[in-house]
Amino acid sequence: MxxxxxxxxxxxxxxxxxxxxxxxxxxxxxxxxxxxxxxxxxxxxxxxxxxxxxxxxxxxxxxxxxxxxxxxxxxxxxxxxxxxxxxxxxxxxxxxxxxxxxxxxxxxxxxxxxxxxxxxxxxxxxxxxxxxxxxxxxxxxxxxxxxxxxVKNGITPPKASTYQKPKAVSGYKCDVCGYIYRGEELPIDYICPICGQTHFTKICE
Ligand SMILES: Cc1cc2nc3c(=O)[nH]c(=O)nc-3n(C[C@H](O)[C@H](O)[C@H](O)COP(=O)(O)O)c2cc1C
CATH class of the missing domain: 2.30.110.10 (Electron Transport, Fmn-binding Protein; Chain A)
Incomplete structure (x- = not known):
């Protein structure tokens, strides 16, 4: 891991x-x-x-x-x-x-x-x-x-031995009912088809 x-x-x-x-x-x-x-x-x-x-x-x-x-x-x-x-x-x-x-x-x-x-x-x-x-x-x-x-919020470039590729965005989870929208980009003004609200959290895998 x-x-x-x-x-x-x-x-x-x-x-x-x-x-x-x-x-x-x-x-x-x-x-x-x-x-x-x-x-x-x-x-x-x-x-x-x-x-x-x-x-x-x-x-x-x-x-x-x-x-x-x-x-x-x-x-x-x-x-x-x-x-x-x-x-x-x-x-x-x-x-x-x-x-x-x-x-x-x-x-x-x-x-x-x-x-x-x-x-x-x-x-x-x-x-x-x-x-x-x-x-x-x-x-x-x-x-x-x-x-x-x-503490310094420093980043590590790809040529470093310990470089870790940033995780790709795989979807967005509804903050209220947990419905998952699959895709890299959440459409603008997207409404949850289950509970009707608009707050989502990015899922990275
Ligand atoms: C925090 C950090 C750690 C790094 N660790 C390594 C490392 O262990 N080995 C390595 O080859 N490069 C590492 N790098 C990347 C090199 O410093 C970087 O590629 C540098 O530009 C190489 O310069 P040069 O082409 O003049 O040798 C690291 C960079 C940072 C910022």
Whole structure:
């Protein structure tokens, strides 16, 4: 059931990399999977420019967004392509020890990672890598994916691993007698053929 997936907890992260060009995108799929050595994974859509740049450079970094991160950062890095855009231009970027760009403001931690393995996950590539540097940037609270969706009313684009297609409208239920009108659009001024009133609630399946 789709709602079960909403119970998965994750954070909000900015992945940065560079091969031919600096690239970066928002992800909520970053996880530590071992501690000796410190191994982590990220899942990046094959169509994201960040994916092609990580495959070439074999390295990436991840910064953890703080709870009140400026929404513009999420809009810039989560909803446009680095192929046509210098996403870092508007921000005071820095470079980690791997020579990769990151934004320090609005972030609470930085991890620099060398890729050890790529796993094909159909639409995505799962990159597993070893952390070469980890830095605490601030003591602020990190933003969770749940906070982004429920408090910030944030949305998730189709290329995200956790994207859920909006449900299609299948009909309208009469608020008084429960009669169901089947169809995507309720005709204007439609009157319930059973009880004669005009209040209906959308049914999505
Ligand atoms: C909340 C949120 C979560 C996302 N999670 C992922 C993810 O886990 N993996 C991914 O590949 N893209 C994810 N995305 C989508 C990318 O950030 C987006 O497609 C971006 O524009 C790609 O930029 P690029 O082409 O420069 O790499 C997410 C976006 C948002 C807003």
């Amino acid at each position: 789709r709602k079960a997936f909403d119970k998965l907890t994750s954070g909000m992260y900015l992945v940065g990399t560079k091969a031919d060009k600096e690239a970066g995108c928002i992800v909520n799929t970053f996880e530590q999977v071992a501690s000796k050595p410190e191994l982590v994974v990220i899942a990046i859509n094959k169509e994201n420019y960040t994916c092609t740049q990580i495959r070439k450079s074999k390295k990436f970094n991840v910064t953890v967004l703080k709870e009140d991160t400026d929404k513009e950062i999420i809009n810039t890095f989560g909803f446009s392509s680095s192929e046509f855009n210098d996403k870092y231009k508007a921000y005071n970027k820095k470079y980690d020890l791997l020579g990769l760009p990151y934004i320090e403001n609005d972030m609470v931690a930085l991890f620099s990672v060398r890729v050890k393995e790529e796993i094909d996950a159909n639409t995505h590539i799962v990159f597993m890598g070893e952390v070469s540097e980890s830095v605490l940037l601030s003591e602020d609270r990190p933003m969770t994916y749940d906070y982004y969706r429920t």
